[in-house]
Amino acid sequence: MTGTFITAGPFEGQKPGTSGLRKKTAQFSAPHYLECFIQATLTAVGAKGKTLVLGGDGRAFGREAAAIILRMAAANGVAKVIVGRDALLSTPAASHLIRLHGADGGIILSASHNPGGMDGDFGVKYNIANGGPAPESVTAEIHAETLRLSGYRISATAAPDLTQEGSHRLDDMLVEVVNPVADYAALMESLFDFKAIRAMFAAGFTMKFDAMCAVTGPYAVEILERRLGAAPGTVMNATPLPDFGGMHPDPNPTWAADLYGLLMGPDAPDFGAASDGDGDRNMVVGRGIYVNPSDSLAVLAANAHLAPGYAGGLKGIARSMPTSTAADRVAKALGIEAHETPTGWKFFGNLLDAGRITLCGEESFGTGSDHVREKDGLWAVLLWLNILAVTGRSVRELMEDHWQRFGRTFYSRHDYEALPVAPAEAVMAGLRQSLSGLPGTVVGDTSVTLADDFAYHDPVDGSESRSQGLRVVFANGARFVLRLSGTGTEGATLRLYLEQHSDSPADFARDPQEALSAVIAAADQLAKITSLTGRPAADVVT
Ligand code: G6P
């Protein structure tokens, strides 16, 4: 080991959550805070002699953090770091680079869809050699180390200039600064029918992609505008900014309201899509029609064979438990495995590595496949474009075709954001306590058939994950799920997931909130959300 040992820490509260450690930028950039977490990570994973990938979504403090991490990596004996130019890498691109180079892991600097800037959030996530988020066994070891350490090791040598692609040295460590887009764009070109998509754009197909001033801007401009010939300006908010231009880079109808409004208005293009801070989420909107993420997964699964990368068919499909069951119906029709996992992309890793599934997705605007080990926003957009190009159908027609074939699974998520912790926990505790007595209870004109606290048994490594969300299923096929968000940084966010399936074509045009009104009322009756939180309605409805 080289460099200087700086005595500092330990800091309380450096426990990685659903997706790495997320804190206010001010806290992360406070003296020694980032450094202690990075030291814990490097120690826990045994970084000496290893090759790591490093990059992030361009948010405030990212470049400074990358420079610190490089100096610490050198002092901790890391052999090589592959870093995106300007410290930029989307999360899926980082996952791909880890796999492409056979790296031992990677450090991603992002708080995903949380706002950035010095008043916003910052985050650090460690990914393992398969390119996916570290499993709980690794994050638990990192956390234990954050509480054990007494300081960190850092080189006195300045980090190389990350604006320059090429090979640099930092003491004994090699730093390879790479184009953040090139390898990822080549991967996309290998999976999708670019020729068909190019022809569709050439024939006048119009689209808007909202990069929300976050990391996907350069990726989307290169792929959509340069390689596929979409009109210049197709990508909105294309330049990554440290504070995301003040936007909340979460692609949903509330936070991507401009794009959403455009697609619902008189001047709507044929297709709209948005991605989040670090490029792993996606929202898809057709002209005058919103595609909820659960339906998106189901439609992509039913049509994936139209893309060259999936022409051989799918091995299986997985979805997180709160995601609607629409994809299960597709799996059944295709005669392939369907898996239901807890919320969090890391739970798909084993199924993907074991070749049990090809596609997976979550209601939280995440869709992906076995091409990387993260969800992938642009990948989902390109698969949609590929399907639109090959079928010649509009988004609305594709959705209507899908409902005719599989029925429509009405779905919505109601979020109660930044609640004080006590009432949020009271809602969860109250429902949890009543679960065992619920089966058989009549609510409205149906009755409860199943009520449990979801537990997952991983079929690949046999691990058990308990208390992953409260689930209540009704005899008429309706279902609601209640869980607390694991990614927020302010108070508690309660998420209520609502679903109702119908096979009756007369229902297909119904407004989802109206079609779900009975299960919305049932959830409030059983979980007492309004009375315990004092909130008459949800803050965000997706
Ligand atoms: C991150 C993870 C997703 C997960 C989501 C849940 O985005 O990458 O896999 O679905 O968090 O967020 P929540 O706020 O509901 O815990």
Ligand code: ZN
């Ligand atoms: Zn993200």
